[in-house]
Amino acid sequence: MFGPVASRRLGFSLGLDLVPFKTCTLDCVYCQLGRTTHKIIERKGYISEEQLLSQLERVLSERRRIDHITLSGSGEPTLNSKIGRIIKSVKGITSIPVAVLTNGTLFSQEGVRDELMNADVVIPSLDAASQEVFEAVNRPTEGLSVERIIEGQKAFREEYHGQLWLEVMLVKGLNDTPEELERIRQAIREISPERVQLNSVVRPPAEEFARPVADERLEEIQRFLGDGCEVIAQGGRRVQSLFDGGIEEAITQILRRRPATAEEIASSLGLHPNVIRKQILTLERKGKVIPVMHENGRYYRIS
Numbered sequence: 001m002f003g004p005v006a007s008r009r010l011g012f013s014l015g016l017d018l019v020p021f022k023t024c025t026l027d028c029v030y031c032q033l034g035r036t037t038h039k040i041i042e043r044k045g046y047i048s049e050e051q052l053l054s055q056l057e058r059v060l061s062e063r064r065r066i067d068h069i070t071l072s073g074s075g076e077p078t079l080n081s082k083i084g085r086i087i088k089s090v091k092g093i094t095s096i097p098v099a100v101l102t103n104g105t106l107f108s109q110e111g112v113r114d115e116l117m118n119a120d121v122v123i124p125s126l127d128a129a130s131q132e133v134f135e136a137v138n139r140p141t142e143g144l145s146v147e148r149i150i151e152g153q154k155a156f157r158e159e160y161h162g163q164l165w166l167e168v169m170l171v172k173g174l175n176d177t178p179e180e181l182e183r184i185r186q187a188i189r190e191i192s193p194e195r196v197q198l199n200s201v202v203r204p205p206a207e208e209f210a211r212p213v214a215d216e217r218l219e220e221i222q223r224f225l226g227d228g229c230e231v232i233a234q235g236g237r238r239v240q241s242l243f244d245g246g247i248e249e250a251i252t253q254i255l256r257r258r259p260a261t262a263e264e265i266a267s268s269l270g271l272h273p274n275v276i277r278k279q280i281l282t283l284e285r286k287g288k289v290i291p292v293m294h295e296n297g298r299y300y301r302i303s
């Protein structure tokens with residue numbers, strides 16, 4: 001469990017991490033968590049549902065502001081075979097909407113689709129519509145076909161009555177060609193999500209060669225993909241401090257999830273960037289965080 005953290009799309013989001021670090025069906029070149037160490041397709045129970053729910057009840061009793069309870073984290077949450085039961089149990093103890101951030105690769109399995117029916121918002125990814133580009137950007141585990149994934153997402157749309165937002169992560173030179181974008185546009189039309197959210201490589205990626213698409217090009221692509229498409233690559237909103245346990249702990253909690261700049265951390269915690277820079281310097285001296293340069297920005301990640 002992590003947060004609540006300020007999320008670009010979900011407001012104050014309390015994250016439930018359902019699989020161990022970097023357990024995923026994909027190994028995306030842009031992944032901000034680094035390369036996938038457990039690339040698998042088999043689903044397992046992974047965590048204790050009871051422990052998770054008792055932690056959740058404790059956090060809820062603190063009465064902090066939480067806009068969404070988000071199943072996501074440091075891997076693919078649908079690889080947890082208890083996800084359906086967990087969603088039902090969470091909804092049994094709170095009325096806070098449940099969101100699922102998923103790479104959507106297992107939607108071809110009817111059982112996985114059924115398990116997500118009770119979520120309020122489901123946000124799958126679709127970064128490619130041809131097998132060649134899918135393999136270049138997402139480096140899937142053997143046997144995953146993008147055609148079947150798109151069919152699965154279409155079937156999910158037909159069966160699911162909640163909010164479906166599709167995320168497209170664009171990587172310069174890989175999936176931003178006119179041909180691939182045309183195929184993606186066709187797939188989006190067929191899936192028919194409520195929203196399409198365009199993102200790009202704004203944080204340090206797993207692979208150096210994964211570069212972001214320029215803002216102007218993102219806007220062009222947004223217009224090309226049509227109504228309901230928004231750019232979320234630039235984000236972050238100013239919020240109040242959310243963390244107990246001191247600023248140092250708050251900073252490391254954010255950086256455990258993803259690399260961030262001092263300004264982003266400051267924005268998340270509602271503090272002045274200079275306060276954050278000072279704390280980061282202390283953490284750097286202690287060897288707990290390291291700076292990483294990406295697109296002229298200085299990011300920090302856990303050492």
Ligand code: SF4
Pocket residue numbers: 024025026027028030031032033036074075076103
């Ligand atoms: S970006 Fe998401 S789907 Fe891709 S490797 Fe990382 S955790 Fe998996």
